[in-house]
Amino acid sequence: MAENSPQRVIPLIDQRARAPSAGALTFGALTPATGLLTDRRGRALRDLRISVTDRCNFRCSYCMPKDVFTKDYPYLPHSALLTFEEITRIAGQFAAHGVQKIRLTGGEPLLRKNIEILIAQLAALHTPEGRTLDLTLTTNGSLLKRKAAALKAAGLNRLTVSLDGLDDAVFRAMNDVNFPVQDVLDGIAAAQAAGLGPIKVNMVVKRGTNDHQILPMARHFRGTGIVLRFIEYMDVGATNGWRMNDVLPSAEVIALLQQELPLIPLEAAQPGETAQRWGYADGRGGHDAVAGEIGVISSVTQAFCSDCNRARLSTEGQLYLCLFASQGHNLRDLVRGEQSDAELASAIAHIWGERSDRYSELRGSEAAAPPGDGKRRVEMSYIGG
Numbered sequence: 001m002a003e004n005s006p007q008r009v010i011p012l013i014d015q016r017a018r019a020p021s022a023g024a025l026t027f028g029a030l031t032p033a034t035g036l037l038t039d040r041r042g043r044a045l046r047d048l049r050i051s052v053t054d055r056c057n058f059r060c061s062y063c064m065p066k067d068v069f070t071k072d073y074p075y076l077p078h079s080a081l082l083t084f085e086e087i088t089r090i091a092g093q094f095a096a097h098g099v100q101k102i103r104l105t106g107g108e109p110l111l112r113k114n115i116e117i118l119i120a121q122l123a124a125l126h127t128p129e130g131r132t133l134d135l136t137l138t139t140n141g142s143l144l145k146r147k148a149a150a151l152k153a154a155g156l157n158r159l160t161v162s163l164d165g166l167d168d169a170v171f172r173a174m175n176d177v178n179f180p181v182q183d184v185l186d187g188i189a190a191a192q193a194a195g196l197g198p199i200k201v202n203m204v205v206k207r208g209t210n211d212h213q214i215l216p217m218a219r220h221f222r223g224t225g226i227v228l229r230f231i232e233y234m235d236v237g238a239t240n241g242w243r244m245n246d247v248l249p250s251a252e253v254i255a256l257l258q259q260e261l262p263l264i265p266l267e268a269a270q271p272g273e274t275a276q277r278w279g280y281a282d283g284r285g286g287h288d289a290v291a292g293e294i295g296v297i298s299s300v301t302q303a304f305c306s307d308c309n310r311a312r313l314s315t316e317g318q319l320y321l322c323l324f325a326s327q328g329h330n331l332r333d334l335v336r337g338e339q340s341d342a343e344l345a346s347a348i349a350h351i352w353g354e355r356s357d358r359y360s361e362l363r364g365s366e367a368a369a370p371p372g373d374g375k376r377r378v379e380m381s382y383i384g385g
């Protein structure tokens with residue numbers, strides 16, 4: 001750092017999207033981390049999602065359609081990826097700013113070589129109050145049977161497994177690589193045996209594709225201690241051909257379940273929680289804790305932007321403030337440059353402080369167009385879910 005220069009200005013540019021400057025950061029007066037960072041809408045930064053690879057062994061049509069994500073797709077070269085040390089350094093600054101939860105994602109995070117080393121490094125981080133972070137990971141489950149015990153030993157607290165149905169033919173068609181459902185179920189069992197819990201299972205519901213799997217999935221996971229969550233199919237990225245007609249609103253999911261498995265609404269466990277919780281009812285209309293609960297994530301029909309406390313770090317170190325953003329802020333150049341931790345913390349503070357995103361609230365309106373002349377939105381497999 002050139003300490004003698006009066007003011008140091010570093011442009012933050014999403015080079016991948018060839019975006020214009022997303023702003024310029026001035027390091028003249030540093031903004032220190034205080035454990036509480038709020039954006040322009042008063043939303044605190046609490047949750048960091050880190051994508052560790054943009055590659056995946058599945059080709060779910062709603063995320064990485066096969067005709068787009070071919071072998072010729074320009075995946076990131078290894079040199080572009082943040083190293084584990086770079087990720088941990090950035091995550092440490094987020095923790096200083098009040099992040100309490102880190103989720104590793106991708107692409108398929110278990111494809112990243114030696115991911116357990118990164119988990120161990122992140123597990124050693126602390127909040128300003130001295131607590132360890134809530135460390136979790138979202139996976140398609142394909143490699144879980146092999147890796148569950150090592151993930152637990154490295155310090156992973158919790159796990160989310162994506163599974164879109166129990167019918168083998170439906171699941172094979174949705175992952176589009178003919179991957180069998182039983183291998184994912186075996187992975188979930190291995191994770192339970194390793195003591196990774198509580199486990200959540202995410203099911204993206206596409207009308208006419210897997211909505212007939214809602215009840216079989218609920219019956220299967222009821223009473224297992226696993227929380228099944230139904231996710232509305234979202235218009236993320238620019239390649240999945242999303243249509244509103246394909247979205248099955250969560251209200252319809254709940255109505256369908258209620259016909260056979262009575263549910264009662266539960267309080268949110270934490271502020272900013274994405275899922276609305278529903279508990280299986282007992283005979284007296286109370287919550288049957290043994291039967292457990294389900295969740296619905298209604299990103300399309302019931303936006304939760306007003307509580308959104310999440311930032312997303314891409315595989316190559318671009319910081320995104322919204323799942324639907326078209327440009328990020330380049331933190332990799334800061335960690336690969338001469339910037340100090342204080343400067344990195346200050347940059348994060350400036351970026352979050354300027355945040356005003358609320359795409360899901362604006363969806364469908366003129367104002368929802370991505371900033372910067374309708375640039376292409378970032379893909380889910382690049383930024384993580």
Ligand code: SAM
Pocket residue numbers: 056062063105106107108109138139140141160161162202203204231232233234235236240380381384385
């Ligand atoms: N590969 C891992 C997996 O599938 O769990 C982690 C990355 S994946 C992008 C994270 C989550 O995003 C998954 O639960 C997936 O189902 C969800 N997802 C991907 N595309 C989606 C879409 N268009 N709408 C809703 N959820 C989506």
Ligand code: SF4
Pocket residue numbers: 056057058059060063064106107108140162381
């Ligand atoms: Fe891969 Fe997950 Fe996307 Fe499916 S949802 S293609 S498993 S990254």
Ligand code: SF4
Pocket residue numbers: 304305306308309321322323324357358359360361
């Ligand atoms: Fe957060 Fe953006 Fe999703 Fe709204 S649309 S909840 S701001 S990620």
